[in-house]
Amino acid sequence: MLKLFTSHHVTSRLRNRSSHKLARRAFLTTLTDSKPTDTVSAKPCIDDCQTVVALPLLREPLIPGFYMPLYVKDPKVLAALQESKSGQAPYAGAFLLKDDKYASTASSYYGFETVNILDKLKGKELLKKIYQVGTCSGYIPYILSIQGKQVILVGRKRLQITEMVNRNPLTVKAQHIKDKPYDKDDEVIKATYIEVIGDSNYRKLAEFLLQKRRRNFTGLRAGIFDATDFNYQKLADFGAGICGANKHKIQEVLEELDIHKRLDLVKKLVEITKIREFHASIFPVTYATAEDKKEEYGSAEYVKQNRLSDTFRKRIEPIKEKIPKHVLEVIEEELANLDRKEYGFGSTDSIYSYLDWLTALPWGNCSDENFDVLRAEKILDEDHYGLHVVKERILEFIAVANLTGNPEGRKIICLSGPPGVGKTSVARSVARALGRKFFRLAVGGLSDSSEIKGDRRVYIGATPGKMVQCLKEVGTENPLVLLDEIDKLGNSCRDPEGALLELLDPEQNAHFLDYFLDVPIDLSKVLFVCTANNIDRLPGPLLDRMEVIELAGYTADEKMHIARDYLVKIVQRKCGMKPEQVNVMSDAALLSLIENYCREAGVRNLQKQIEKIFRKIALKLVRQQASAKAAMVDLESSETAAEGSIELTNEYLRLADVLKCDERKRRDSSHSCQKNNV
Ligand SMILES: Nc1ncnc2c1ncn2[C@@H]1O[C@H](COP(=O)(O)OP(=O)(O)OP(=O)(O)O)[C@@H](O)[C@H]1O
Structure with a gap:
């Protein structure tokens, strides 16, 4: 059984080179049971050994086949071991202590035992405290000499104490116990x-x-x-x-x-x-x-109580009622799967990330919508000039929702028009008017359906599609999602159109299937608004499902209104200027700007030009303020100097007066002295 042992195991235990060599020799000779050397042939058979010194073990029992280093401090125990190694009974008995309290004070080095703390326990007292079944062990170096106070025990056979022979050191009579016979073919x-x-x-x-x-x-x-x-x-x-x-x-x-x-x-x-x-x-x-x-x-209980899955269990607990049944079933299944993997060393990464997405979606959470038409009208007018058709359509939408109590979120509005006419910004203000969260999804150049529908979980680094990411980010089921520049979809064989159709089609999007999540999710509450510069480029099936609202370019007069009532105020605020700091640009100046510099349909360029003017004004203002400050500092410093000189002069005059007065007093007193002498 022991012939396969190598020196490597022993060397790590021994402190110096010489002990290493000795131990190596000892093991190679001792453990080769099948080929006994001359030295070994002299040793008594283990089964004949009936009386052994009982060594108490603190941390764990010695299992046959393993070896265990042991520090022995008690000189009597050491002497007994020395004596037994001479050949009469070169074995010791290793018995585990029942009590746990000694283990906590034992050497911190794992596997090393120390018995010095048991010095006070002797004879029957010690016998009571150890398990009666232990291990008969050879010890190294029992053939040569005991290296200092360390003994290395080599577990050999099971042993049961029958009676105490000697009190100090505890020596016991023991019988070798054998495994019950068993059927190898059982x-x-x-x-x-x-x-x-x-x-x-x-x-x-x-x-x-x-x-x-x-x-x-x-x-x-x-x-x-x-x-x-x-x-x-x-x-x-x-x-x-x-x-x-x-x-x-x-x-x-x-x-x-x-x-x-x-x-x-x-x-x-x-x-x-x-x-x-x-x-x-x-x-x-x-x-x-x-x-x-x-x-x-x-x-083990502790592990059970701190399972990875508990994070998700806690997360879904408050919204459990709102999660659709089919999703809840999948979550429970994956949680059990996660537990299984956690206990079985399997990789939990993919399940963890899957559950992280699935449980973070805003199941049943909708923002409170405001169906107050007057308030909505006010907000829309606050943000945009004109655009009556769009505003009217949104107000109609709100009015219907007001009457039915149910917003018709399944309509897809497509705002079409030249650049800069306010398609994106009006969508943002519609979301504000409705009280919905806003999310902009740029679909221009989109070439792969996986960007909308996600990757399948079998791929490494798979993620859900943009729509699922949107829901997680906004945290509500009913945001207003702006699909910007839908007419600029990339040409690809990977069919982004098909994915968009599934997303936008009111018949399909109540059961939208993201490849990553792999459970149908309901997008019917989402209000989709698309923007396009040219609807002729839109695929037929998509266009068919949309309600297109045209936003024509602005006339010079409309641009004047937009510039004066909206753009100038916005830009002024952005530049950090107060109305009293700058004269509002005159109508003539604005008109000249519009007619000479901004002849396009939208107002984006007009806004840029106004920003340019305001930046120049800002620079001038800051320069003026800086030079005014410098002038003030100059003025203050010259005034101080003047004041200082006046103060000095006054002080000088006061001192001169004092001196004059003293001189006069001194002269008067000397004068009177002369008089007295005379
Ligand atoms: N009617 C309007 N009233 C007030 N501001 C407007 C109006 N129309 C456009 N704007 C302003 O013009 C700027 C550009 O608008 P926006 O970005 O919405 O244009 P767009 O139509 O989406 O352009 P693109 O097609 O290039 O995306 C925004 O700052 C917006 O506030």
Whole structure:
């Protein structure tokens, strides 16, 4: 069983080169059971060994086939081990402590044990605290010498304590316990074995855990996991040794002598480990806390309580009633799928992104529409001059909605006209008048239906189409969507027209199917407004479904009104100028501008020219303000200087007076003195 062991496993454990060499030799000679060397031939058979020093283990039981470094501080234990290595009984018994409190104070280095904290526990007291089933283990270097205070235990066979022989160090009589005989051809055992071995994740997990936990299994070739090396017992022990489960659970595996039951127990522990490792990779911080608690099933529970799917469950909870039944079914299905993948190491990315889109749509959320015709009329007049036909049509729409209480959102309005006549801006103000959210979708140059209908989920980096993106962005089911420049659709074999038709057709768009979402969504509440410069270029089927409103170019007189009442005010505001700061351009100036510079049908160029003029005025104003400030500063500084000189002069005069007065006093006093002397 142990002949496949290599030096690699040992070297990582030993501290210096010499101990490494010694240990290597020791292992190569010790573990080759089938080819005993001279030294080995002298050692007693393991089955003859009935009395062993009992070493308490803090963190986990020693599983046969694994080895475990152990620090021994108690000199009596060390002496007993020294004595036993001389050949009488070169084995020790390793028994797990039942109590958890010692484990928390043990060495932090995983897999290393220390017994010094158990110094006070002796004899029967210690016997009571350890499990009675443990592992008979050889220890390294039992042939040569004990390296300092470290012993490396190599798990060999299961052992059960029968009685205490010596109190200090605890020495016990023990009997070797054997696995229950089993039928190798038993279908259930075979099936369980295949289930564990056949799991592709098991191999990855085993290699990962071996590396991560720095566990060494003596049955492995240079760290290469080879499941075919195992018989049923070995596989069960191997799983128990690597799973890193709760120590009591591993002890259960150690104590289980029925191979079928042991395999079953290990299968469960490995499953739990998968969950823990996966969860640790996603939530390392929270996992660390859970790990600290050392509650194996507790942390599995923790994972359950913090599933990825919970984010989506929380998100849909308040709107569950409003989500259509067929969509809800898909969401539930995908949530279950996400849970399954999460627990099984599968990739959750695509499901996560799918659910992220599907649950973020504004199911049943509509903005409150305002069907007040007078208010709408006021807003439309506020934003645009003229355009009576468009305004009238919108007011009709609102009036019908007012009477029926149901907006006829299924109409498609197409505003057609030359550039700059206000098609886009009027659509924006219609949305404002109706109280709907506004979304502009530029379809000019669109060449692929996937831009409207999304990509199928099978493609990497697939995303939904523009319409789904629009709904997510606006957050309501009834926005006003402007399909700008619909007459400039790209020529492509990928049929963007077909996709647009499906989007706009009132008969179809109540069940619009986005390839990414793959569930029909209702777009019937969306008010579509299209713009086109030339409706002759529109595909027949599309044009057929639209209500076209022509916006002709403006006359010079209309442009005058637009410029004076709208454009000048807008531009002035944009340039940050107050009305009192600038004289409104005279009608003559505006007319000259319109007639000489802006002869096109729309007013976009007129707006640009007005902006140009206002920028020049802004520059002049700022320059004037700057020079006025500079002049003020000059003035202030000259005034200060003058004031300063006056103050100085006054001070000088005051001082001169004081001096004169003093001189006079001094002269008077000297004069009187002379008089007295005389
Ligand atoms: N009747 C109007 N009253 C007030 N402003 C107007 C009017 N018509 C156009 N405008 C202004 O002219 C500018 C250009 O308008 P807009 O961008 O809506 O033109 P368009 O018809 O959509 O042009 P294009 O076909 O090039 O997209 C906007 O600032 C808009 O406010």
